[in-house]
Amino acid sequence: MARGMIRKTFLTPLGKENPVFIQVLGICSTLAVTNKLENTVVMTLGVMFTTALSSFVISLIRKLIPPRIRMMVETLIIATFVIIVDIVLKAFLPDIWKQLGPYVGLIITNCIIMGRAEAFALNNKPGLSLIDGLSSGLGYAYVLLIIAFFRELLGTGSLWGVRILGSWWTNWSVMIMPPGAFFMLAIFIWVVKEAFIKKEESK
Amino acid sequence: MKKESFFFKRVYPLLFMLIITALCISITAGLYLSTQERVSANESLFLRKTILEAAGVEYPDDFIKISELYESSVRESDGIYYVTDSNGDLVYVLPFSGPGLWGTINLMIGYNSRLDALTGIGIVSQNETPGLGARIEESWFKQQFAGKWGPFTLVEEGTADQPDEIDGITGATRTSRSIQLILNKAVAEGPAIVKGE
Numbered sequence: 001m002a003r004g005m006i007r008k009t010f011l012t013p014l015g016k017e018n019p020v021f022i023q024v025l026g027i028c029s030t031l032a033v034t035n036k037l038e039n040t041v042v043m044t045l046g047v048m049f050t051t052a053l054s055s056f057v058i059s060l061i062r063k064l065i066p067p068r069i070r071m072m073v074e075t076l077i078i079a080t081f082v083i084i085v086d087i088v089l090k091a092f093l094p095d096i097w098k099q100l101g102p103y104v105g106l107i108i109t110n111c112i113i114m115g116r117a118e119a120f121a122l123n124n125k126p127g128l129s130l131i132d133g134l135s136s137g138l139g140y141a142y143v144l145l146i147i148a149f150f151r152e153l154l155g156t157g158s159l160w161g162v163r164i165l166g167s168w169w170t171n172w173s174v175m176i177m178p179p180g181a182f183f184m185l186a187i188f189i190w191v192v193k194e195a196f197i198k199k200e201e202s203k
Numbered sequence: 204m205k206k207e208s209f210f211f212k213r214v215y216p217l218l219f220m221l222i223i224t225a226l227c228i229s230i231t232a233g234l235y236l237s238t239q240e241r242v243s244a245n246e247s248l249f250l251r252k253t254i255l256e257a258a259g260v261e262y263p264d265d266f267i268k269i270s271e272l273y274e275s276s277v278r279e280s281d282g283i284y285y286v287t288d289s290n291g292d293l294v295y296v297l298p299f300s301g302p303g304l305w306g307t308i309n310l311m312i313g314y315n316s317r318l319d320a321l322t323g324i325g326i327v328s329q330n331e332t333p334g335l336g337a338r339i340e341e342s343w344f345k346q347q348f349a350g351k352w353g354p355f356t357l358v359e360e361g362t363a364d365q366p367d368e369i370d371g372i373t374g375a376t377r378t379s380r381s382i383q384l385i386l387n388k389a390v391a392e393g394p395a396i397v398k399g400e
Contacts, residue, residue, distance in 0.1 A: 036334060061223075065219070066211075066216040066219055069216045069219070069220055072220065073219070073220070076223060076224060076227055077223075079227075080227040080230060080231055083231045083234075084230075084231065087235055087242075088238075090238070090242050090245075091238035091245070092241075094245040094246075094249065099333065101330065171373075171374065173373075176332065176374075177335070
C-alpha cells in the first residue's frame with residue numbers, strides 16, 4: 001500500500017498530471033530559459049530543489065499553519081529556498097548566475113511550486129510531499145530539456161555550446177528568439193497528446 | 204460550530220508569521236553573510252579578467268595567478284587603467300557603455316601606447332538575447348578588435364578584412380550596431396581622456 005502510494009506519487013507528475021504539458025503551469029520559464037541547454041539544466045535543478053524542499057517544509061508544519069494566512073507562509077518558505085539557490089549560484093557558479101539573470105529570482109513565481117504546496121503538501125505527510133515536489137520538478141525538467149535540446153540545436157547548430165552541425169547548417173534564429181519557444185512548446189504538447197494521451201482517453 | 208477564540212483568530216496567526224519570518228530571514232541573511240566574501244572576490248576577479256582581456260594581455264585560468272599578474276601589471280588612477288603588456292608597452296584601458304537591445308552594455312576598451320589602435324575589448328555586463336546578441340561574449344568577436352581603429356563600419360559576419368571594418372553578428376544586427384556605436388564613441392573620445400584633456 002505504502003509503496004504503491006509512493007510509486008503513484010512519483011509517477012503521476014511525470015506523465016498523466018505533468019505540470020507543463022497537462023496542467024500548463026510554469027510556462028513563463030519554459031519559454032524564457034530554454035534557448036541554451038546549459039542554462040536550462042541549472043534552472044531546472046533550481047526548480048527541483050525548490051519544489052522538493054518547499055513542499056517538504058510546508059508539509060512538516062502544515063498542522064501549525066493558520067489556514068487564514070497559509071499562502072503568505074507558503075510564499076515566504078518558497079522565497080527562502082529561491083534566495084538560497086540564488087546566493088549559492090552567485091557564490092559558486094558566477095558565470096551561469098550572470099546568464100540566468102533575473103530568472104532565478106523568478107522561480108518564486110513559478111506556479112508549479114505554489115500549486116504543489118497548495119494541492120499536495122498541505123494535505124500529505126512530509127516524506128510523500130518531498131517525493132511529489134521532486135517528481136513535479138522532474139516532470140518540469142525533462143520537458144524543458146527536450147525543448148532546449150531542439151531550440152539550441154536548430155537555433156545555433158550547437159549543443160552545450162559545442163558545434164554539432166557542420167557549416168552547411170543555417171541557424172534558425174527564430175528558435176533562439178521567444179517565438180521559437182512557443183512553436184516548440186506547442187509542437188511538443190501536440191505530439192505528446194497525439195501519441196499518448198488520446199489513446200488513454202479512447203480506452 | 205465551535206467559535207474560534209480570540210487567540211486563535213487574531214494572535215496566533217500574527218505570532219506564527221512573526222516567528223516564521225524571523226526564521227527565514229535568519230537563514231537567508233546567514234547564508235548571504237557567509238558567502239559575501241566569496242561573491243565580492245568573484246566580482247573583482249571578473250573585473251580584473253575583463254581589464255586584462257581588453258589590454259590584450261593573456262592571463263592564466265587561476266585565481267591567484269590572475270591576481271598576481273594584475274597586481275604587477277595594472278595600476279589605476281582617475282578611472283583609467285594603465286596596463287603594462289607582455290612586451291613592456293603601456294596600454295590604456297577605459298570603461299565605455301551604451302544602450303544595447305535589452306539593456307546597457309558595459310565595455311572595457313584597450314588602446315595601444317600611441318593611441319592609434321585598439322588592443323581589444325572586454326565585456327563587463329550585457330543583457331543581449333542568449334544565442335544571438337549575447338554572442339558578443341564569444342572570443343572570436345571580442346578578439347577581432349585588436350589592432351583596429353575607427354570610425355568603424357559594420358560588415359557581414361566573417362568578412363571584415365580592413366582595419367576600420369568589424370564583423371557584425373548575423374541575426375543580431377541591433378546588438379552589433381550598439382557595439383559599433385560604443386566603439387566609435389570610444390575611438391573619438393578615448394585619446395582625449397587619456398591625455399587628460
